[in-house]
Amino acid sequence: MTKQGKVDEWGLLLHLPYMPTSSSKKPKFRRVVLKISGEALRNDKTGEAIDSSVLDRLAEELKSLQSIGTQVALVVGGGNIFRGLAGARANGTDRTTGDNMGMLSTVINGLALMDRLEKSGLEVRVMTAIPMDRIAEPFIQRRATRHLENGRIVIFVAGTGNPYCTTDYAAALRANEIGADAIFKATKVDGIYDKDPMKFKDAKRFTKISHADALHKRLGVMDAEAFSLCEANKMPIIVFSMADRGAMKKAVMGQSIGTLVA
Numbered sequence: 001m002t003k004q005g006k007v008d009e010w011g012l013l014l015h016l017p018y019m020p021t022s023s024s025k026k027p028k029f030r031r032v033v034l035k036i037s038g039e040a041l042r043n044d045k046t047g048e049a050i051d052s053s054v055l056d057r058l059a060e061e062l063k064s065l066q067s068i069g070t071q072v073a074l075v076v077g078g079g080n081i082f083r084g085l086a087g088a089r090a091n092g093t094d095r096t097t098g099d100n101m102g103m104l105s106t107v108i109n110g111l112a113l114m115d116r117l118e119k120s121g122l123e124v125r126v127m128t129a130i131p132m133d134r135i136a137e138p139f140i141q142r143r144a145t146r147h148l149e150n151g152r153i154v155i156f157v158a159g160t161g162n163p164y165c166t167t168d169y170a171a172a173l174r175a176n177e178i179g180a181d182a183i184f185k186a187t188k189v190d191g192i193y194d195k196d197p198m199k200f201k202d203a204k205r206f207t208k209i210s211h212a213d214a215l216h217k218r219l220g221v222m223d224a225e226a227f228s229l230c231e232a233n234k235m236p237i238i239v240f241s242m243a244d245r246g247a248m249k250k251a252v253m254g255q256s257i258g259t260l261v262a
Helices: 052-067 084-091 095-119 141-149 167-177 211-216 224-232 247-252
Strands: 005-007 013-015 031-036 071-076 124-128 153-157 182-187 237-241 259-261
Touching: 031 167, 052 071, 052 095, 052 247, 071 095, 071 141, 071 167, 095 124, 095 153, 124 141, 141 153, 141 167, 153 167, 167 182, 167 224, 182 247, 211 224, 237 247
Parallel strands: 031 071, 031 182, 071 153, 124 153, 182 237
Antiparallel strands: 005 013, 237 259
């Protein structure tokens, strides 16, 4: 036990939770950043950019996390609307312009999330890296942490506000800025594999891997810059399937879910 918290079996320093909880078991992680790709919001069958059923399921998951005292911030991508680099390559848009379009796409997704979460009874604040004070608060580190301490869900949009920076990097940056205990990355598969499990039946899933090994093996779950920032600051990453109901709560409570990068 330290003044900041306790060290678990993985050697991770975890802050002691201080929000009230209705459960007899306390969460392993007091504060987390959930990274959601824009593609995770899309309905591939209907072609809708934002699937309302995904928003409903996400609201359900987040309510379950708040009920046990975990503070949650979200970083959402914009690939369901416009992906900066890929979009720029596809239609000849300048890279900086394309990245700016991608950052604005994350704002649309963030507002959609805010609306659905508020309708489910959660209190939400959207904070943007690009000034647009009529629809979202500017990102201020102390204000963000105060929102979390007051039990609000915080959604970070517009990436870092700079071109050539991915939303993965934004998630790593914001997680370190707000003192999160871990990054949760929701994907279409249940963890990190040695090769694409959608293409190769013999793909093997890692239950735990180091930041350095993930970089060396070029596993591609997050970009190299995001991994490097997390490695430098000893920020653990848990990768799990977006479709696995209850996975977030299990991970917060310390159960083995998906892949741990630490």
